[in-house]
Amino acid sequence: MKLLLLLALCLGATTATAQLTDSFADGNFTQNPAWTGDATSFQINPAQQLQTNGPAVTGAEVQLVTPCAAITGTTWEFWTNLKLATSGGNYADVWLMADAADLKATGTKGYFVRLGGTPDEVALFRQDATGSPVYVINGQDATLSSAANNLVRVRVTRTTQNVWTLERDLTGGTTYTLEGSATDATHQRSAYFGVYATYSSANNRGFYFDDFRVTDAAAPLLLRAAAPSARQLTLTFNEAVAASQSAGNYRLAGGGGPAVAAAARDAADPTLVHLTLAADLPLGSVTVEARNVADGFGNVAAGPLTATFQNNGFAVTPALNQLLITEILADETPSVGLPASEFVEIHNPSATAVLDLAGVRLLKQGSTGNPAVFPAGAVLLPGEYAVVCGSTRTAQFAGYGKVFGLTNFPSLTNSGDQLVLRGKDGRTLFEVSYSDAWYRDARKKEGGWTLELIDPANPCGGPENWQASQDASGGTPGRANSVRATNPDRTAPVLLRALALNPTTVRLYFGEKLDSAAAATPALYTLMPAAAITRAAPVGPDFRLVDLTLATPLTPNQPVAVTVQRFLDCVGNASGPVTSVTFALPVPVAAGDVVINEILFNPRSGGVDFVEVLNRSGKYLDVQGWQVGSERAGGALDAEVVSSTSVLLPPGGLLAFTTSLSVLQSQYPASINPANVLQVPALPTLPDDAGVVVLLDAQARPLDRVAYSEKQHLRLLDDVNGVSLERIRATGPSEAGNFHSAAGSAGYATPGRPNSQQQADPTGSDVLTLAPELFTPDDDGQQDFTTLSYQLDAPGYVGSVTIYDAQGRLARQLVRNETLGTKGFWQWDGLTDRGQKAAVGYYVLLIELFKPSGGQQQQYRKTVVVGARF
Template structure:
């Protein structure tokens, strides 16, 4: 009793993992394994072989059984035809099929036997839908008896996709190689079967025996979790390195997403090695980590502990006017430079730029020369600045880009004239933001606007509001690609102020307070500044900055050198900071510092 139980358990495991073995010695084809299809047109003969039954009509009949082996596999069987095969009387052995109906469209491979005359070849074909192509063309073989064909066939396919077709036309096991080929088009299977096409007079002449489908090399490699992605707000697809055994793959407790827990159900995907995890509540935007345990592949190999993969999900959102704003433009680059357009995510959520477009305007003011920003999903975090340009490296060389990963390289930008034009950010037919610019927007005292970006002052005001775009400050290099604009308003500032980070500095190279930091902060933008250093006796020793456009907030540094390039003496110095507004208002600030040195 124990031996019988053990045998049944082993058989059950064997069948579960996809292996097929049937010599019909049990006298049937309905169990161990179970064959389906044209069952009424086949029988088991006295020699315990599968045989086609006599029919009064010409037709094609098939039998098939479950098979999941597709690579690292060896197929064997015996075929006997008691007639001279031809195009109207032939047999196929379907090694791999994704469909039960072997007489219809499918994806798979088969060996075909049946050519006119007593010279037959054994050939391997690939079938894609209804398209059939030969991938191994075996040589013709002479039969002693033209009305009797007997062959034992062996086909192998390794993990690299190399097929080898062997035959013994005496029905023994002295195999001869018919040919080889490499093809990895279809690497999964659901069914194995036989296909018999006949006229009525040949209907009972097909005999098959000794079907065997086994591993070519024992598989001891466990499956791994390759990736995961969100299909919709309730469904996550998990993709594995190979097909899984069904019962473990469909167990929800084997899957867990951090902060979400186990799914409520698991279903097989359209991909053989993928499974869909369904959750009860919609996933919010964010980063996720999926962990899988206890699942097994078709050979019974269990996945390693704590297989994990990360994925990101962005909840569907349609961009609307005001979500993405024009923050900065450079349309008159310096020699060797390129145009760039900086955009700002004005929302509190991550936005996908896949549908975003950039344009200029035609003579009627309508969007023209429209360019797609990105062909794939591109995620822009909330409240960040991103730069659109054709040559990010050039922009990074000419300007201080604090966030170098916040660039989008486009194959081309719409054309923008230096003197005037329009920059339009849009989605489909909807304009999200538009800036009609002219060179007169630059600060009036600017002698040369080449290489000077126009920066947005306020994101609460319209792009077209008077004075909402101004020249980027000279003190920050005339452009702030990827970060806060130098001329951007800060409503928390209520008073103009100039201060020193420390009242004392010692330029001795010891790494501590080697330079004097002069910080400034202004309520309004568009200011110019001159900064001079005086000795305690009122002698001008250093013109640190002269009539430079400055940001609304920033700093200057003095390294202790005078205008002659010499180190200033230890002592007290006065910093005079003069700020000039475009309306003619002048404001003066004074700070005192000490240039110190170490005592010997």
């Protein structure tokens, strides 16, 4: 009574409609179909039945399996006879579905019929990855109660709705008795069908199996559809479908969606079909239809089978400026209304794109610590804002919408920092170098208020596109900024300066962020004298710098003009046709090459000190490592490095060092040149009454030294706070007589600009030169003092200068018995010995020169006019 043994559902079927009919009549179980496992523990007996023949050992376990993918809409039938008394150690399991070939292994999942066991029953079980088997249908106890002949034929069905039915016939025929029904949809995958037996030593040959039949007569069902990307659909069926798939069997319902360009069954999971679309999926509800889809056995679902899903867009990896930092709370105290916790706000400015943030890193540029990394699954929807804070602060911002609490969230410096968002591939997505000057509000700068981005469409903007929040709570985390407005960047980029980092590398400095791709074209740049450029490399993360690699090394101290033909900023503004700056490979500095040119040691309220230096040599110098020091009593020096990076100081160049460029700009808006001002982390403390400033090179060797005093200021000034002392003559000595208060008409200080009181050295060979011969001591920056210059034939003279009015009365003892060099000068500020402004009129300067070594004595007279402006 051999029956059809294994239908075409089992893997290995040669065609979609064929059935495998192995009745063991061929005397083996190794082919058609092939059973594997404990092959030596089974045999085909003379009755052409599969019989156990394992070792006669109590507790033995033997198994055979054959590939089979039966799932739902399936009927399983088999015949068996257990010629033994079943018990807890003597039973058989027929696995209808198994996801692995080893039925003995922990972790194998599926369903099986147990024959025997302690209850002597026929029952259906489910086996999960862990734990003991679970009843699906608990059969009647004592069904298999014979000590030597437990004959039974079993039929199990599973509908496409996952309803299981268990039936048996104890005569071995097909007049079935229902054991029960149940619904169970736990396992939806199968790879194997198999038999398993465990027995005591006397029963090693007591299990007989025959007439296995697995029938799938149900057409496949479409369970669901999903879109892994804009042009991909994945359809999930309830069972394996035919290997060959046609795009013509699938379409999007409604007729308005993109066509299906290709269809293919998944290589690993035969229940999946992947569709490739000719265009992007539409947003919203999408329904996909399947027609005439066959399973692996020729059962065809005429259809249409449908599945609907919601397309809310597809998360994409953000590119440059597609993910923005739009708000920063660096100084959280005193709290105005926001949580007293640092945070930044991120924003997706796109109207359609969902951003995949997984692996995106937030970090402070230059920090050596681990960055804050967004976790897998983190997304930002179109137009959405989110708060980013430390992992322990998430609860504080829960009421503000989406929050990402990240481990290693960077500590934000109140005064300013450079924050960078990098993609998981390391590319820069966004950069901002904020400063507390961006608040534009002294009160809000003190804490509790956020900095907000004004125009998200201008992501490259700097201070002009940020300001303090105007919201009463101090900020707008999780929503549009209170200062949001149209603020486009229409300014073309500017080449500020160039510096030779080494003989074959030139760094260009630009005034704003560049289009990094466009800036990487070597043909945009030329050098004169000509030198070949082999590479142009924009420097991240802000791309304000471009490094040029030269084919041949530069000659030290030789001026070179670099010209940029055309370049773009990061929003597409183009520069003019030609922009050029001059640089040179710097050479070592020597004492006297650079002098202290201007000192502000007693700033206004809220102001800052500055020290300006002048390169009076013909050398191109690099100030990297230079120090500014304040000399204390006893000669101790408190010094600070003014530049840890290379900064070129050309011949005649000025450079002012200060701790806050923004403060200097606010207090001296008309007299500062920011391009020649270098903001430094710190300056030594400069006493307001008197002190000594020292300039040192990178090896701490003195370059210049100036002693200053508030008494050097023009005594006509009512308030000297905020008034700098300026060097008068570049080539003159670094002494008090060569410094004068900056002119009021110049704003009382000229950081980065030529001094308001500077004078050129006199020309000619006269022993004494007086200029101007008419001066107006009113601190307007025009002829505020007169200068008496001398040129002597030899050193060793002693000089005195006495000033008399037109009536011969003593007005000022300007110089008394001063030892002179061969060249120098004295200045008269128009004040008398009493500290009063001299009256308008003529004055006579009596100059007496005496040379002690030879006894020579000479007298000279010069006339000068003290005037006044009306």
